[in-house]
Amino acid sequence: MENFDFYNPVKILFGKGKIAELGKHIPKDAKILMTYGGGSIKKNGVYDQVMDALKDYNIIEFGGIEPNPHFETLMKAVEIVRNEDIDFLLPVGGGSVVDGTKFIAGAAYFEGDEWDILAKRAPISKAVDFGAVLTLAATGSEMNSGGVITKAVTKEKLAFGNPLLFPKFSVLDPETTYSLPMRQITNGIVDAYVHVMEQYLTYDVNSPVQDRFAEGLLLTLIEEGPKALAAETIDYENRANLMWAATMALNGLIGMGVKSDWATHMIGHELTAFHGIDHAVTLAIVLPGLLTQLKEQRGEKLLQYAERVWNITEGTDEERKVLAIQKTEEFFQSVGVATRLGDHNVGKDTIDTITKRFEGRGYVGMLPDVGVKDVAEILEARL
C-alpha cells in the first residue's frame, strides 16, 4: 500500500424523507442560491419538498444547468452570487448540477479569468458553502470535492478539484430517482462501475481492503443494475443500493494508497466534448479497448478481477483476461448501453482529432502505461 492522506468531511443524510431535514443543516440566516437543471424537479415533487423544508429561508433560483455543465451558463450564476450576496448554494439535481455548483462556489470569490480554475488549475482560496440534494446516482460528486466543466465555445471538457469544494452535506433520498428515465439510471450504473475500475484495475500494491471494497461495489452494481431494468414496479431497496454504491465509488476511499488511472475518463471526455455522447456511454466504449490494450501490463489485476468479480476460474491466463473484458462489455450492453463508436456514428476522423488534442496535452491518464500514442489504438479497436 502506498502512503496516503484521506479526508472527507461530507455529512451524508441518506434515505426516504431526508429532504425534510434540510433546515437543520443550513444556517438560518443564509441567503441561498438554489441551482438545478432542466426543471424535472418541478414535476416530480422534489422542488416542492425542498421549498417546504426551507420555507423560512431567502432563496433565489438558478435553473438550466445542462448535462456536462457549461462554463458559460455557470458564469451567469457566479454573477448572481456576487451581485445578490449569496452565502449558501443548494444544488438540487444530478452530478452535472452538483459539479456545476462546485464551480460556482469556487469561482465566486476568484479574482482573474475564472476559466483558469480549469485550464491552468489556478488555486482558489475561498469558496461559497454549499450542500446538495442528489436526484441521480452516478457521478459521486455528492461526496467528493471535484467536478468536470465544459467550455461550449471551444469544446473543452476539463476537471477541477479543491478541498474547499466538499459539500457541507448531501441528501441522498433514493425516492428522488423514481421519475428518472431508465437511460439515466443505467448511465449511472455504468458511470459508477467505471469509477471503481479506474481505481481498481491497475496494479497490485498489496491493498486487500481497498481491493475487496472495490470488488464489493462492482458485484453490487452487477447484481442491482439488471434488477433496476427488470423491475415492473420500482424497488426502493434497489434504488438505495445503487445510490450508495455510486457514492462510495468516488468518495476517495477505494482510491487511497492504490494506483489510480482515469485514462478512460480522459479519452471519454473528448468523445462527449466533440459528439455530445453521454458521459457514461463514452466510458463503456473506451474501457474495453483500454483493458485490451493493457492486457499484459495489468494482467495480474485483470486475473484477480476475472476470478473475484466474474467467477472466471478456468482457461489459460489469456483466455480468462479476454473473457473478463468481454463480460465487462456485455454487462454494459445488458443495461442498454451501446459500446461501439460505430453505434454513435463516430468514425476515424474523430479519432484523429482526439489524438491531436492529446498530443498537444502530452499525457492521458495518471499512469504511464497509457501514452498519447495508445489513444488512437484504443479508439480504433472500438470503431
Place this chain on the structure above:
Amino acid sequence: MENFDFYNPVKILFGKGKIAELGKHIPKDAKILMTYGGGSIKKNGVYDQVMDALKDYNIIEFGGIEPNPHFETLMKAVEIVRNEDIDFLLPVGGGSVVDGTKFIAGAAYFEGDEWDILAKRAPISKAVDFGAVLTLAATGSEMNSGGVITKAVTKEKLAFGNPLLFPKFSVLDPETTYSLPMRQITNGIVDAYVHVMEQYLTYDVNSPVQDRFAEGLLLTLIEEGPKALAAETIDYENRANLMWAATMALNGLIGMGVKSDWATHMIGHELTAFHGIDHAVTLAIVLPGLLTQLKEQRGEKLLQYAERVWNITEGTDEERKVLAIQKTEEFFQSVGVATRLGDHNVGKDTIDTITKRFEGRGYVGMLPDVGVKDVAEILEARL
C-alpha cells in the same frame, strides 16, 4: 437499508514517515498536552519522532494512561488541561490512550461531575481539539468519536461518544507497531474482527455494499493475521493492511443503514472490569457463545457469513452455521487467543455477578434478541 446520517471528518495521514508531517496539522501557537501510556514510545523511537516533528511547540507530557484507561488517572490530566491552558491534545499510543484522551478533551470544559459523561451520558457542549498518533491497530478509536473508560474504584467500564470528539487528524504509521509484543498485535486482530461482526452478523436489511465491505475486512484479517504471527521478519505491507482494516472496522462506515448489536462488547466489558482480561480476549470468549445462542434468529446472516467468509457451502443449514461459528473460534485460537472462561480462571460466581449487573441495567446490546436472561446462558456455555 435503513435511513442513516454519516459524518466522519477525521483526516488520516497513513504510511511510513508520516509522523514528520505533524506540524502541518497543529496550530503553530498551540499549547499541547501529549498523552501516552506506559512509556514504550520512549524506547521505540516514536517519542523522538514526535518531538522532532514538533520541536517548535510548547508541549507538556502526561504519561501513564493504562490499558482500559481509568477515570481516576484521566482526571489528573483534566486538571492539567484546566490549569495550564492547554488547547491541543496529542495522544500517542493505542486505543486506550486515544479513548482516554477523548475523555480528557470532553471533560475539560464540563461543569459538574465528570463521571456523569459516562454514567448518565451527560452531553458535552465543547471539547479540546486533538489529533492522534496511533501505535497499535485495534480499536478504531483513531477514526471515530467514541471511547470506553473504566472507573477503577467501582469496576465500571462504560462507553461514551460525541461528534465533538472526532480527532482532527490521526497519523497511522504501520512502522510504529514494529516493537509491539505479538500479544498486542493478535489482540488487535481479534478486536477489529469482532467490531466488524457486531455490525455485520445481525439481520439482513438488504445492504449489499455494507455487507461486502464487512466481509472484505473479515477476509483481510483472516489472511493477514496469521501472516503477522508467522513472519520471521516484520512485513510492512502486512502491518499496513492490518492497521487500515482495523481503522475501517470501526469508523462508522460499515455500520451505516444496518442493524448493529454490541452485546458481545457489553458482556466482554464486564469480564475486563471484574477480572482484567484483555478486551479483545473477552470478545473472543463471548462471541462464539452469543452466535450459538442466536443461531436461529440470526440464521440468514450466519449462512451468508459461512459461505462468503469461510467458503462453507456443503451440509445442512444447521451444520453450516455450527461450522462457521467453530471456524470463527478457531481463527481466534489460531492467533493465540484462549477462548474459554476456564482458560482465564473465571467460574460460575463471576457469571452470577455479571448477570446481576445486567439485571440492574435492564439491557445488554442494541438489539432485542439478546436479553438480560441470555447473558448467563451465553457465558455458561463458555466456561
